[in-house]
Amino acid sequence: MTLQLGQLAPDFEQESTHGKIRFHEWLGNSWCVLFSHPKDFTPVCTTELGEVARLRKQWEARNVKVIGLSVDPVESHQEWESDIEATQGHAVNFPMLADADQKVSQLYNMIHPECDPTVTVRSVFVIDPARRIRLSITYPPSTGRNFSEILRSIDSLQLTDKYGVSTPVNWTEGNEVIISPKLTEDAAKAKFPQGFRTLRPYLRLVRLGD
Structure with a gap:
């Protein structure tokens, strides 16, 4: 079932490059950007993860935690991180979920069989501290995301909530x-x-x- 805006973001427990994560507990009182990438050691994803790492201070200024996901195992993520740092100039500084059993991918409808039944599309979920889904964007595997737009959207959400x-x-x-x-x-x-x-x-x- 497709997740809709305003719904409670499903909780989960999954392995990551930062150890096992219990999502709602990990989120704490922060906003969150949960985003999936199709596969490790792929060119578009390499540029995206480097950009998310580069934006660390921007996320922190907005009280946002970021967390990536693909269906590759932890060991693959960790090996790939050295490539990301070497080619993008920024070390990955956020957890990446190792969703090898596709538990989270299925929970968040990140696998679209008619696009590719084996990998996740480029899903983005912005989740607020109440664990509610406030924004979702789905990109095809071939199109890299615009994280400036994601930051702009978070600015809008936070401002409109306040005023x-x-x-x-x-x-x-x-x-x-x-x-x-x-x-x-x-x-x-x-x-x-x-x-x-x-x-x-x-x-x-x-x-x-x-």
């Missing part, structure tokens, strides 16, 4: 956001005393301060 707003097309941090149409004009003025722009009664834009 009860929405983010418009191509939003990035610091840009105007959208006031909920559910707020009356008086309520909007009280909530956003700095003022806002009204393009239509249902489209009001405000720039949030620090």
Whole structure:
């Protein structure tokens, strides 16, 4: 069954390069990016894992833990890590699940048989500290992910949770956001005393301060 936004992310226990992980326990009070790659020692995945390692401070600044997955064993992951560091310039600094029995892959519907029945597609799940799935993206094996977009999406999720707003097309941090149409004009003025722009009664834009 396909996992849907807002659902509780399934818990699991699985081996990893950092030892056995009990997912919900490991998550603690953090956000999480759980992402799968089709196979070890493959070119696209090598670039992706290097990029995720490079972004370590960006994840930490957002209280995000990252965890990778493929259906290869721990020993394969560990051997591959030296290639990733040598070619990408960044050592892998996060756990990689060794889902050899496909337990997690099946739980999260990461194997799409009509694409390839033997490997995982490039799934991405953003999970909040309440263990709820907040975003999911599925890429084909041939297409590398844009982790800048994943960071942007997390920024949006965290900001909209905090202020009860929405983010418009191509939003990035610091840009105007959208006031909920559910707020009356008086309520909007009280909530956003700095003022806002009204393009239509249902489209009001405000720039949030620090």
